[in-house]
Amino acid sequence: MAAKTNACRLLDILHIPYTLHEYEWEESQLDAYTVAEKVGLQPNQIFKTLVLKGDKSGVVVACIPGDQELNLKSLASLSGNKKVEMVAVKDIQGLTGYIRGGVSPLGMKKKYPFFLDQTVTDAAPVSISAGKRGLQIFLEGEHLITASEANVVDITSK
Template identity: 40%
Template sequence: MVKTSKIKTNALRHLDAKKISHNVYEYDAPNGFLDGVSVAKATGMDVNKVYKTLVTQGASKEHYVCVIPVAEELDLKKAAKHFGEKKIEMIPAKEITNVTGYIKGGCSPIGMKKQFRTAIDSHAENLQQIVVSAGKVGLQVELLVTDLVSVVGADLTDLIVK
């Protein structure tokens, strides 16, 4: 069941502080983490507008954030090229909280402990609104693509495996 939420997370507080219009949706995650396609189904959202947040680390040890459609796979070579790295890898799940302040399945590109360089897959250019994690398992936020790009200082680029 989808419903609006009164819960506040770092991501939602950040959007409120910047006066960015958004909708918040809660969904049931009885066993904790749900994959992104299941989240789209649980919220009744079009799977093409629901994006997942992936945190990576380059050979330089810098962290980068990639936001891609939930049904797609990140192309690590494309991400490395975009960020000017020789190689990029996903960070281990156990490091997500220390790096971002969020937990696996609830990692939002908005309001992390530190603002990392962020890229959003270019398919988002075809959307008016995008849905990403609101910073907690069971919570999603919908906002304009342009607002997400602005609030996280993201680039739009091709990031997915073809």
């Protein structure tokens, strides 16, 4: 079994039930569709974590279903910014403690404003990165909301 990550430790502290699922990963296949296939879920159950920077607030984090696109204008407005943009891949680890393809919305080294798409309660279970490539956490959407202290909002483009 995989070693516990910061995300797992946080869920343990909060007594939130979850399961861990390991899979073989490749640098060129870190997308939600590939992960979904490897762990036996639908792409809308795989929630990808995106790290962005707002022009007023600084870093914000968004988490959306793998089959959706982030609506940058919605996120900017909801986070009190005029615009938001993705941070450079080279900056992700320094900001979060995680590397691309292994960014978990839980257990980051600093707490940033966190926006979770409202569809999180539509699919059970949902899956998030456990904080390293090749390891996913399955949990109920309501538990993810609780653990992440999320702002649950509509931030995807249909």
